[in-house]
Amino acid sequence: MEQLYSQLADCIEFGKINQAAPYPPQFKGMPGADELTQQLLAEGASAGDILSKALIIGMEKIGVKFRENKVFVPQVLMSAKAMSTALVYLKPLFAQNGSDRKGTFIIGTVEGDLHDIGKNLVAMMVEGNGYEVIDLGTDVTAEKFMAAGKEHPDAVIGMSALLTTTMGNMEKIVREIKAAEPNRKVCIGGAPVNDAFAKKIGADSYNPDPQGVVEFLNAMAS
Amino acid sequence: MVTTYTPVTYRFTLEELNIEVEPIYKLMGFDPDDVHEPFPEMIQNELAILAPYCNIQGGYVLVEPVELQDKTIIINGVTFEVGKKVTRYLKNSQRMALFTCTAGEGISARSKQFMDNGDMLEGYITDVIGSVIVETAMDRIHNYIKNEYSLMGENTTNRYSPGYCNWSVGEQFKLFSFLPDNFCNVSLSESALMHPIKSVSGFIGLGTDVKFIEYLCDNCNSTNCIYRNLK
The missing domain is CATH 1.10.1240.10 (Methionine synthase domain)
Incomplete structure (x- = not known):
């Protein structure tokens, strides 16, 4: 075997x-x-x-x-x-x-942004590493993330942005999620964002590659 | 008084562009001399059937005078905050071609359909081919401009776009204000995302003393730019 x-x-x-x-x-x-x-x-x-x-x-x-x-x-x-x-x-x-399954991961590209290849790559890597993945697609509002969070209370939320112009939407979404659920874990990724931006907007983690997201989720799950 | 500029437009078929696989391999990250199946076959198969999904068009308006300062370019009272790097590259421009070009909506729709069906690899391949199509079409337009103005003793610069070389993508709105509405069927979303997605826009500088830089990437420290060392 x-x-x-x-x-x-x-x-x-x-x-x-x-x-x-x-x-x-x-x-x-x-x-x-x-x-x-x-x-x-x-x-x-x-x-x-x-x-x-x-x-x-x-x-x-x-x-x-x-x-x-x-x-x-x-x-x-x-x-x-x-x-x-x-x-x-x-x-x-x-x-x-x-x-x-090790846990649940909610993922989406933030409101105003339609890029999804990076997001899909992360979703697949996370799924292959033993998590259930709820993929909300692109152009996802704070309300949609929060509604999915209600259905999956223990899920970690991940979001991506490829445009500098949608980083503001990412900040708004993270702040709204954290205001409603301070203990909800949120991670971010995408070309224009970095660790400093994650800290500034109150996200729990920034990861430059899919494996980093898996490692963050594993740390949360252990 | 509102200044209007005369637009110049072009249309291409996929066949006319004679897309090569090398830039597709490079954009995927591969060494073109070391690509194994199934990728070459998948790319060839996709290229063979993509023509009906393409609506390739592009064009430009020529604007002058242009005023270059340390970090900004002023055109007809509109200040573009392009940053030091881009102003340096466009130094000595006497006029500029403000362009846009698109591969059309069909390619992005096809890519999305693949992805929605769970065929991520196929969707990715279509997406990358779309990027190469629009860049190849814009290379043609760039060459037309270069050839036309070289007859008048003028040179052209590289192409520079909002979103690259530290030039904010939000500046797209200013750029598009110089183009006719829905020029070449390209429009902007509230977040400055071009529709169709497989579209490009930007500046080309023209003048007797401007320079085309062969190894532009060597002067940039961006590590996540999709165009890095592509050409």
Whole structure:
């Protein structure tokens, strides 16, 4: 069983979706995330174990490589695709047993901003690292973030902005959330923001890359 | 008195632009000599079917006189707070082309549709191709301007845009005030975001003593600019 977990973690890290997929070349003809997840379940592995012993391991490795500029967005998205393939089998099982997830993360691009590639990348990395992700999309108002927060009282809220002109909206949203729920954890990201801005607006964390968000969430969950 | 400027516009088909894969690879972060499948095939497949989704157009108005100060450029009473870096790059400009260019709404809509369906990689590839299309179209327009004014003994600068080189993206509103309404079907949101998303805008300086800088990125310390070392 341990060998299968390790193989599946490699498939996630290198973006091997299924046996038929030609990518990556060194895995050609070998089983992918699809087949290995099914095999693990058939052999009695729990969804939680598959998540923690394979998916999280693979996504952490690709996240670190991305941070170190050893891989780029397309390779991370291939990993995410392999992860999504595995999650198709695991999600129904998580629904039966919510405790398999580490927590919930609400994410959105702030009001006035329609950029979503960075936000999607973070959402996928966080999901692959064992969290339920509530993706509110783009152009998200404070009211929408807060409504989602009401439905998920223990969730951490993450928000992104790509434009300097929408940093003001981010500040407004964070302040409104914190005024209503001072203990709600909020993290921010996006090209124009930084740690100093996060501190100024009262956010709990700024992360320049998806792996940083995962590490923040892990610290909150532990 | 309101000054009106005569706009010059161009339209392109995707085929006319003859998009190359190298800038697409570079914008994705790859070394163009070291890209493995499935990415080259996915990019080629997407390029082959994107034409109907494109509505590529762009244009400019030529404005003069322009007054360059230490950190600002004044055009017809409007002060652009471009910062020291951009004023230095545009030094000696006698006139400026204020431009916009777009790949059209269809590409962004297609990218978004992919993403909404969970096909993030496909959506990303379409998005990057859209960026390269609009930059390639603007390269053409830039060349037209360069060629036309070189006949009169004038040179052109690089293109400089709000949102880059520490020039606030909020200055888009001033720039667009010089362009006809909905020029080339490009408009601004309240947050200065251009619609369609795959659009560019900015300044090109013209004059007998202006310079085109080959290695612009070497003079900038921005680490998250998508154009860094692209050209």
